[in-house]
C-alpha cells in the first residue's frame with residue numbers, strides 16, 4: 001500500500017506519531033504477550049530489564065525473519081515514542097537501544 005508523502009513538517013510529525021501508535025499497538029501480538037515494555041519507563045514487564053530486553057529482541061528478530069529492513073523500520077517507529085517518554089538518555093543512546101541492535 002502506498003501512503004501519500006507528507007508535504008509539511010506537521011504532516012510528517014503526525015505520520016510519525018501514527019506509525020509509533022500502530023507499532024506500540026502491535027507489540028503484544030509481535031511478542032506473544034511476554035517481554036513487552038512497561039510504559040512510559042520502557043522496562044520489560046517480564047524480566048525487568050531495559051526494553052527491548054534480549055528475549056524481546058530475539059522474538060522480534062524471529063517475527064521478521066530475514067526481513068531485517070522491516071525489523072529496523074518497526075523498531076524505528078517505536079523509537080520516537082520512547083524518545084518522547086524517556087528522559088535521562090540521549091537521543092543517540094536511545095537510537096542505539098531501540099534501533100541500532102537490528103543491524
Ligand SMILES: [Zn+2]
Nearest residue numbers: 035044047053
Ligand atoms: Zn524481558
